[in-house]
Amino acid sequence: MRLSAMSPIVRLITQRITLGILLLFLVSILIFAGTQILPGDVSQAILGQSATPEALANLRAELGLNDPAYIRYFRWLGGVLTGDLGTALTSRQEITATLLPRLWNTLFLAFCAATVAVPLAIILGLLAVRYRNGVIDKLISGFALTSTSLPEFFIGYLLVYFFAVKLQWLPGISTVYVGMPFLERMEAIALPATVLTLVVLAHMMRMTRAAILNVMQSAYIETAELKGLRQIEIIRRHAFPNAIAPVINVVMLNLAFLIVGVVVVEVIFVYPGMGQYLVDHVSKRDVPVVQAVGLIFAAVYIGLNIIADVAAIIANPRLRHPK
Amino acid sequence: MPKAAMKRPHDESCSLLEIRKLRIEATSYSPGGDPQNTVIVDDVSLKLEKGRVLGLIGESGAGKSTIGLASMGYGRGGVRITGGEVLLNGRNILARGVQGLRKVRGNKVCYVAQSAAAAFNPALRLMEQVIESALLHRIATRADAERRAIALFKNLGLPNPETIGRRYPHQVSGGQLQRVMTAMALCSEPDLIVFDEPTTALDVTTQIDVLAAIKDAIRDTGVAALYITHDLSVVAQVSDEIMVLRHGKMVEHGETRQIIEAPRTEYTKALVSVRSIEHQEKRPAACPVLEVRNITAAYGGHVKVLQEVSIEVHPGQTLAVVGESGSGKSTLARAITGLLPPTSGMITFAGRTLTPRLAERSTDDLRELQLIYQMADVAMNPRQTVGTIIGRPLEFYFGMRGRERDHRVAELLDEIEMGKGFVDRYPAELSGGQKQRVCIARALAARPKLIICDEVTSALDPLVADGILKLLLRLQKIEDVAYLFITHDLATVKAIADSIAVMYQGRVVRYGSKTEVLTPPFDAYTDLLLSSVPEMELGWLESAIKGRRMASGGN
Known part of the structure; x- marks a missing residue:
């Protein structure tokens, strides 16, 4: 089908997805180039300072480091596309096999934090609009801004101090393993999930509030007021549906942060996720792992932003129901 | 109907709506200054009986919309009702608190807004919005409300009444949307509807249909109405009595016939006699200043918005281009100025052939062809003073500096009848009419041979617009400048044109001297256009609807 022959909504969505895939390829080039430019030699890093020149040359040949960069890029890309992220230099293990359970852990933690944070942020945003400029609005904004302006490691240790050390309600270290019962798992991640929630709450809440307040200036809000609707009904029924696009956008950005930005939180709680894995291997200068994790983080970011764009397009009645 | 049975019997001796000594104030906060308290409505009282229509008329800022909304206990923005009573069926609604007002x-009272396009929620289907208040106030069940809405759609002459409710606001035209909004107001069977300029944003040919639909709906349902407008000839068609307002105070109140035929106050007399400018038509000169030959223009390469348009403008004379929105009249201006290069055809200006593109034109071509826009305030830099704005073309085209420039600016300000005190003012400190005068002075500063006036009086109140038209005519005599005057308002055309071009769907359908164009026999479109202009005469609406040969575009 020709692009112009499609309905506008299908065309827009196809465009966004195509652009996203293209962007991902560009990012993969950047990631690959970035790790090549980094100083230091991988074989040197593996074998140490005392390695003989012969041993270094042999390892270089074995790793394919003597081939031109573009060949190494396409070899790497081909592997990624077939699900093979390469071999970790330090542990000599398949990256895919080590990474998948950790990715799953990170997604699980992010998902739990999001199921609390997103509805909470939107409801708080709606309430802040309902009682705008009043005490409730200021309390909500104050709480959310405080929790966001405190760095996550600080909140993390604060929560550990109170809930794990003093009250001893929850574990301070979030150990999870395969086959762990669900409730135990939830208990283990309760503290890191709370930290993540507190970190992302304010951004989404403030954007929801601003987006709805913007819509509240519209003439159709006056129409709704003159129908005798209650304030909260006006916000829920008339303002929110028209503010959905910016809200989705900020929610998706924060979800991406939940997955990509958990590094610090995972380290604090010794949680076996992607962040810890990344930090470990950055310090060991394990280039294939850094590349793999970087690519996955980029894919998550781009993927969630595509979803945000597509959702915003679908939420627009003018595109959904053309004339 | 369920509601009629439930309606509590109210005292026959009291009016449906009575407003007593209403006072409305607003506080405005200017940066740096103390909060300023302004009185918007002062000591206004009125009475409205069941089933009657009261027209509220006045210029912008007269407080008519504010009074209309006060009948629902509503203050727009920071507006507060600070005094007086609003009695609905004998009970003061202002004393009933937020719950009572809701x-x-x-x-009991519903509202029809000026711009239905903005007043409908773009994210909800029309039917949801139309029956919303009926459901909210438990007047009808969903099925009953939908049935009533469909019946109203039918009565208001909407196409496909059964299915139009399933559409979204952007899927129906402006005129239809205005009728859907009327249906929305009628759906909960109120005692009173406030119509706030319901036809002002519509084309003249659409306005007449909506006006007739509203009038029939009022008659059929027996609802009382406050009809707010700045157009006396419109309000004369629908209302039983008229109240004239100015600066928040009542000027005159009486039966419609008395206000139209025997106004008592000077202000009402001025309103009634507006557009009585006499303009003697001039003979075409031997050689036109602007000659447009067969130009065709398109947006995006394929949507043709101008087709084979040819017109001439003679030196020191006015060509009026009329037509409804979408007829291509503003596009013609864009093509002549080079903003939208025509795909074919030729433009000759002052004996020279104009290049299609603006970027390739000489400074003289730019200087001698000036443009004035509808929205004066967005056509000026809000951070520049009047002196800078008018002085800019003097510097740019003539290299004037210092005292020489200031002297010329003062002369120009004199010509537009604004004194010296205005040189240092900013656009925000001027009224709408003054802003448009500054734009005129800026155009004149370039000493042009032709000024294109794009709807320059449409955003202004009738009396102010009249002042601008008189000014333009006077300046034409002094400066010998020609106007290409784009408008949808036929009264304006009659007042200033020497020749007329009627445009319809991108083509010129009628062209000639003013007398030729305005003398029958007419083509079908010109007939529709001319017969749609409201006249200040009782019963005009009915005879106009009866006499039409062609349906208007809104249907």
Whole structure:
């Protein structure tokens, strides 16, 4: 089908997805180039300072480091596309096999934090609009801004101090393993999930509030007021549906942060996720792992932003129901 | 109907709506200054009986919309009702608190806004919005409300009444949307509807249909109405009595016939006699200043918006280009100025052939062809003073500096009848009419041979617009400048044109001297256009609807 022959909504969505895939390829080039430019030699890093020149040359040949960069890029890309992220230099293990359970852990933690944070942020945003400029609005904004302006490691240790050390309600270290019962798992991640929630709450809440307040200036809000609707009904029924696009956008950005930005939180709680894995291997200068994790983080970011764009397009009645 | 049975019997001796000594104030906060308290409405009283229509008329800022909304206990923005009573069926709604007001709004009193396109929620289907207040106030069940809405759609002459409710606001035209909004107001069977300029944003040919639909709906349902407008000839068609307002005070109140035929106050007399400018038509000169030959223009390469348009403008004379929105009249201006290069055809200006593109034109071509826009305030830099704005073309085209420039600016300000005190003012400190005068002075500063005036009086109140038209005519005599005057308002055309071009769907359908164009026999479109202009005469609406040969585009 020709692009112009499609309905506008299908065309827009196809465009966004195509652009996203293209962007991902560009990012993969950047990631690959970035790790090549980094100083230091991988074989040197593996074998140490005392390695003989012969041993270094042999390892270089074995790793394919003597081939031109573009060949190494396409070899790497081909592997990624077939699900093979390469071999970790330090542990000599398949990256895919080590990474998948950790990715799953990170997604699980992010998902739990999001199921609390997103509805909470939107409801708080709606309430802040309902009682705008009043005490409730200021309390909500104050709480959310405080929790966001405190760095996550600080909140993390604060929560550990109170809930794990003093009250001893929850574990301070979030150990999870395969086959762990669900409730135990939830208990283990309760503290890191709370930290993540507190970190992302304010951004989404403030954007929801601003987006709805913007819509509240519209003439159709006056129409709704003159129908005798209650304030909260006006916000829920008339303002929110028209503010959905910016809200989705900020929610998706924060979800991406939940997955990509958990590094610090995972380290604090010794949680076996992607962040810890990344930090470990950055310090060991394990280039294939850094590349793999970087690519996955980029894919998550781009993927969630595509979803945000597509959702915003679908939420627009003018595109959904053309004339 | 369920509601009629439930309606509590109210005292026959009291009016449906009575407003007593209403006072409304607003506080405005200017940066740096103390909060300023302004009185918007002062000591206004009125009475409205069941089933009657009262027209509220006045210029912008007269407080008519504010009074209309006060009947629902509503203040727009920072507006506060600070005094007086609003009695609905004998009870003061202002004393009933927020809860009580909510029970009145959308139930006893409904509102029809000026721009239905903005007043409908773009994310909800029309039917949801139309029956919303009926459901909210438990006037009808969903099925009953939908049935009533469909019946109203039918009565208001909407196409496909059964299915139009399933559409979204952007899927129906402006005129239809205005009728859907009227249906929305009628759906909860209110006692009173406030119509706030319901036809002002519509084309003249669409306005007449909506006006007739509203009038029939009022008659059929027996609802009382406050009809707010700045157009006396419109309000004369629908209302039983008229109240004239100015600066928040009542000027005159009486039966419609008395206000139209025997106004008592000077202000009402001025309103009634507006557009009585006499303009003697001039003979075409031997050689036109602007000659447009067969130009065709398109947006995006394929949507043709101008087709084979040819016109001439003679030196020191006015060509009026009329037509409804979408007829291509503003596009013609864009093509002549080079903003939208025509795909074919030729433009000759002052004996020279104009290049299609603006970027390739000489400074003289730019200087001698000036443009004035509808929205004066967005056509000026809000951070520049009047002196800078008018002085800019003097510097740019003539290299004037210092005292020489200031002297010329003062002369120009004199010509537009604004004194010296205005040189240092900013656009925000001027009224709408003054802003448009500054734009005129800026155009004149370039000493042009032709000024294109794009709807320059459409955003202004009738009396102010009249002042601008008189000014333009006077300046034409002094400066010998030609105007290409784009408008949808035929009264304006009659007042200033020497020749007329009627445009319809991108083509010129009628062209000639003013007398030729305005003398029958007419083509079908010109007939529709001319017969749609409201006249200040009782019963005009009915005879105009009866006499039409062609349906208007809104249907």
